[in-house]
Every structure is written in C-alpha cells, then in structure tokens.
Amino acid sequence: MNGSSSHRRFAQAAFAAFLIFALPGTALAASAPDCDWNLDGVKQIANTQQFRGKVLYVDFWASWCAPCVLSFPFMNQLQSALGGQGLQVLAVNMDARSEDEQRFLAAHPARFDVASGENAQCAKNFGVAAMPSSFIVDRAGTIRFVHRGFRPDDAGQLRTEVQQLLANKLAQ
Amino acid sequence: MNRTTGLLLALVFAANAGGCADVQPWERGDLAKPQMALNPNPTNSAMRTHAYVSREAASGGDSAEGGGCGCN
Numbered sequence: 001m002n003g004s005s006s007h008r009r010f011a012q013a014a015f016a017a018f019l020i021f022a023l024p025g026t027a028l029a030a031s032a033p034d035c036d037w038n039l040d041g042v043k044q045i046a047n048t049q050q051f052r053g054k055v056l057y058v059d060f061w062a063s064w065c066a067p068c069v070l071s072f073p074f075m076n077q078l079q080s081a082l083g084g085q086g087l088q089v090l091a092v093n094m095d096a097r098s099e100d101e102q103r104f105l106a107a108h109p110a111r112f113d114v115a116s117g118e119n120a121q122c123a124k125n126f127g128v129a130a131m132p133s134s135f136i137v138d139r140a141g142t143i144r145f146v147h148r149g150f151r152p153d154d155a156g157q158l159r160t161e162v163q164q165l166l167a168n169k170l171a172q
Numbered sequence: 173m174n175r176t177t178g179l180l181l182a183l184v185f186a187a188n189a190g191g192c193a194d195v196q197p198w199e200r201g202d203l204a205k206p207q208m209a210l211n212p213n214p215t216n217s218a219m220r221t222h223a224y225v226s227r228e229a230a231s232g233g234d235s236a237e238g239g240g241c242g243c244n
Contacts, residue, residue, distance in 0.1 A: 064201040094198035123198055131197050 032056070032137045033125035037090065037115035046113075048141065054088045055165045056137040060123055062094045063104035065131040071150040072108040078159065079112040085166045086139070088112070092119050094131065134158070138165045 061068040079089045089112035095101045130148040145161045
C-alpha cells in the first residue's frame, strides 16, 4: 500500500519534471532577471526594467547556431508586424568573438534590438539551457513562455503567445 | 592487493576529474566546428563504406544502405 503510493508520487513528480523540462515550449510565471543589455554596438545600455509596459521577446543566439539562422527572419517579421502594438524583440548575442557576431549580422540583418558584449551572467540568470532559447516576457516583466530551440513550425505558436500577451494591457 | 588497486583507480579517477568541465550551451561554438566532429571527414567515410559494401557484395553489416553492384 505504502509502496504503491510512493510509486504514484514518484510517477507524478516524474510527469511534472517532464512537463517542465522536456516540452519545447513551457508556460512559466517568473520575474524576468534584471540585466543590463549593450544595445546598438555597445553604445547604449538598457535594463530589463526599461522594457516594462512592452511585451519583450528575448532570444539568446550565437553565430554558430544553425536554428538561429532560421529564427532571424521570423523575429524580423514579428517585430515589423507587432512592434506597433508594443512588442520589442531583443536578440542577445552569446558569441565569444564579436567578429563572428558581426559576420552573422551582415549576412542576416536584424531589424530589432541586438544586445552585444558579455552576456553570460544574464544567460545564467535566465537559465538558458539550449541555443537558441527564447523567453517571452509580459508587460509587467514576468516571463510567461520559454522555448528551447527554434523550428519553423514553432512560428505560429510563438506568434499566438506574443499576441496573447499583447492583448493584456498593463493596469495603470 | 585489492586495496592498492582500489587506491590506484581512485587516483586515476581523481587525476582525470580535472579534465571535466561544465560547458554552458552558449560556450559550444568551438565544439560545433566541423573539425571537432568525431568523424572529421564524413564524405570520405561514406565513400569508403560504399566501396566496402560493394566489394563484400553484402550490406547491412556496416550499417549502410544499398550495396550490391556499387552502381547505385
């Protein structure tokens, strides 16, 4: 009797762990870590707090990551389509060498904010577990959705999630 | 004797533990380079396997598709 209930408890915990870690897109409700981002070629510094009131799509990428090549056109499209409604895409570069980043950006132009420089601590704070990883932060600064990796098939779901958060206006 | 072996094994493990590093997902850029692959020349390997399978007139043993005449 006792054994079977502990088995059930283990199965429940395993299922919860599966839901949290194994699914590519996970719904969450944690406050977005406070980070200083070097925007516009390290000329401008923006803090996570400064994006309050906007829906923030934070994407951690690197030049050597193949799915990142696919995610850039999607993020360009997302920014141009939903930027007017209060979306800000922020692509955080994780390259060890800035020339790799520059080469990638020359080949895949970004029409959204790109954070350059040293971002390892921010990535740790966000809990980046794969490349790319994207975090969708609502207007109140809470991480609502986390996605590991990027497949073109994910685009529809990501867009739906962003639109869902854009629809929620922040109470003044 | 057994104790010495155990001690030696422990020493070997301890000495090798320094080689283990926690590589973060964003630090895998160098590991992702083609020259870091376990098989550094996949095209060459595929050609060699194809020739081997054709010569043996059998396939499957080398986990390769096709086989036989070597013309496919």
